Amino acid sequence: MATRVLVVDDDAHILRAIRIHLAACGYAVRTAQTGRAALRVSAAEHPDLVLLDLGLPDLDGTAVIAELRNWSTVPIIVLSARTDGTDKINALDTGADDYLTKPFSMPELLARMRAAVRRSGSPTDRDTVVATRDFSIDLAAKKVISRTGAQVHLTPTEWAILELLVRDRGALVSQRRLLSEIWGPAYRTETNYLRVYLAQLRRKLEPEPARPRYLITEPGMGYRFQD
Amino acid sequence: MATRVLVVDDDAHILRAIRIHLAACGYAVRTAQTGRAALRVSAAEHPDLVLLDLGLPDLDGTAVIAELRNWSTVPIIVLSARTDGTDKINALDTGADDYLTKPFSMPELLARMRAAVRRSGSPTDRDTVVATRDFSIDLAAKKVISRTGAQVHLTPTEWAILELLVRDRGALVSQRRLLSEIWGPAYRTETNYLRVYLAQLRRKLEPEPARPRYLITEPGMGYRFQD
DNA sequence: TGGATCCGTTAGGAATGCGTCAAGATCGGT
DNA sequence: ACCGATCTTGACGCATTCCTAACGGATCCA
Numbered sequence: 001m002a003t004r005v006l007v008v009d010d011d012a013h014i015l016r017a018i019r020i021h022l023a024a025c026g027y028a029v030r031t032a033q034t035g036r037a038a039l040r041v042s043a044a045e046h047p048d049l050v051l052l053d054l055g056l057p058d059l060d061g062t063a064v065i066a067e068l069r070n071w072s073t074v075p076i077i078v079l080s081a082r083t084d085g086t087d088k089i090n091a092l093d094t095g096a097d098d099y100l101t102k103p104f105s106m107p108e109l110l111a112r113m114r115a116a117v118r119r120s121g122s123p124t125d126r127d128t129v130v131a132t133r134d135f136s137i138d139l140a141a142k143k144v145i146s147r148t149g150a151q152v153h154l155t156p157t158e159w160a161i162l163e164l165l166v167r168d169r170g171a172l173v174s175q176r177r178l179l180s181e182i183w184g185p186a187y188r189t190e191t192n193y194l195r196v197y198l199a200q201l202r203r204k205l206e207p208e209p210a211r212p213r214y215l216i217t218e219p220g221m222g223y224r225f226q227d
Numbered sequence: 228m229a230t231r232v233l234v235v236d237d238d239a240h241i242l243r244a245i246r247i248h249l250a251a252c253g254y255a256v257r258t259a260q261t262g263r264a265a266l267r268v269s270a271a272e273h274p275d276l277v278l279l280d281l282g283l284p285d286l287d288g289t290a291v292i293a294e295l296r297n298w299s300t301v302p303i304i305v306l307s308a309r310t311d312g313t314d315k316i317n318a319l320d321t322g323a324d325d326y327l328t329k330p331f332s333m334p335e336l337l338a339r340m341r342a343a344v345r346r347s348g349s350p351t352d353r354d355t356v357v358a359t360r361d362f363s364i365d366l367a368a369k370k371v372i373s374r375t376g377a378q379v380h381l382t383p384t385e386w387a388i389l390e391l392l393v394r395d396r397g398a399l400v401s402q403r404r405l406l407s408e409i410w411g412p413a414y415r416t417e418t419n420y421l422r423v424y425l426a427q428l429r430r431k432l433e434p435e436p437a438r439p440r441y442l443i444t445e446p447g448m449g450y451r452f453q454d
Numbered sequence: 455t456g457g458a459t460c461c462g463t464t465a466g467g468a469a470t471g472c473g474t475c476a477a478g479a480t481c482g483g484t
Numbered sequence: 485a486c487c488g489a490t491c492t493t494g495a496c497g498c499a500t501t502c503c504t505a506a507c508g509g510a511t512c513c514a
Binding site for chain 3: 191195196198199202210217219220
């Protein structure tokens with residue numbers, strides 16, 4: 001599922017530029033041009049991250065932060081043209097998570113966004129539990145629970161494969177990537193291993209191991225976790 | 228209780244300047260001049276925050292971040308003279324929480340430290356007393372009471388292991404993390420210790436030590452407290 | 455139709471990791 | 485200096501997991 005970002009800036013051009021960039025990087029982008037709009041959208045859609053410009057027409061930027069912090073812990077990254085040190089400190093102490101001074105480099109913004117989302121995501125297993133009709137996978141706890149409530153025991157290798165597939169669930173993961181990440185780059189061509197372990201995973205997880213529904217083979221390319 | 232900060236920098240002058248500043252602001256400061264020292268102190272003292280200079284003599288800064296992130300979620304703020312964008316991005320993607328380029332203003336550093344600690348502080352507190360059918364564990368009082376009401380005596384090491392497992396109850400705790408946090412990063416591979424102490428804990432807590440119900444082994448990966 | 459390629463399945467020996475025990479070393483208090 | 489408690493270390497048997505090879509089935513193409 002794509003990370004949802006709310007971008008708040010009164011300049012429509014900047015807004016558009018950032019939106020295009022982020023969308024190209026796989027983010028789901030919402031925008032707002034005023035402080036009140038930002039608060040409204042936040043309450044309605046609960047974004048995973050807020051990019052906030054301080055120079056808004058209706059409300060002071062720090063006021064927006066303070067309002068948000070009354071009920072939300074969403075990560076907030078401030079983007080501002082003001083280089084004054086007190087602005088930074090006020091914003092951070094009001095509840096902002098990070099502060100970038102314009103002009104900033106887009107790669108740095110993206111890296112700081114990843115860091116902010118990573119932090120907020122891990123402590124309260126938000127997206128770490130993937131549930132299907134037949135079992136649920138807890139990536140943080142490294143646990144698989146079958147529909148009957150029993151815990152399914154996986155070996156380290158089985159878990160490594162399942163984790164890779166589930167983290168990119170829906171997407172095709174190439175055999176080369178699986179082999180490289182789990183056995184090392186030297187085993188790039190040992191597709192044997194994958195066949196054996198995928199069979200074991202299916203025996204443990206699929207209702208009908210002979211006709212897999214979740215662990216799908218894409219012949220000649222790789223495997224895919226379908227939920 | 229004062230926030231404990233570990234400051235890592237190879238330049239003794241900078242180290243001293245930062246230490247004095249932070250101490251004046253009420254922080255409890257520890258210092259390290261090398262990457263290995265930083266890892267050792269982190270494992271021994273569990274600081275609440277790490278300030279890390281990237282230019283260390285023995286290890287690359289990002290290597291220190293990566294090692295720490297194997298077992299710790301302590302906030303890391305990188306302080307670096309390098310203005311190169313790729314350094315920033317690498318550090319952030321490896322697990323750093325923030326990145327300041329030298330020279331920076333001390334008020335800004337302090338504000339970012341407050342922000343980092345604020346984020347990390349709240350979400351991790353859960354119940355301090357965990358009860359099972361056969362015993363109950365009081366994490367705050369560091370006490371274990373058996374079903375008969377008698378207190379179970381645990382040695383310091385036994386308690387350290389049990390506490391780690393119970394704080395993340397249900398989740399798998401890797402042997403690396405256990406060894407790093409209790410014996411230090413250098414003992415990462417001494418899985419012997421875990422076997423011995425888990426056996427002792429089971430003898431003291433499990434109704435059937437030979438068939439553990441609470442202290443579960445996940446072969447090749449780690450241990451898990453199941454309640 | 456025949457061949458080639460890729461995949462699923464099975465099984466058994468090799469390698470690894472775990473539980474257990476016991477003895478020596480170390481530490482802390484009297 | 486002594487003693488008990490705690491920690492370290494090594495060795496052994498056992499269970500699990502991994503690797504590997506072989507075989508049969510499915511699909512595609514000539």
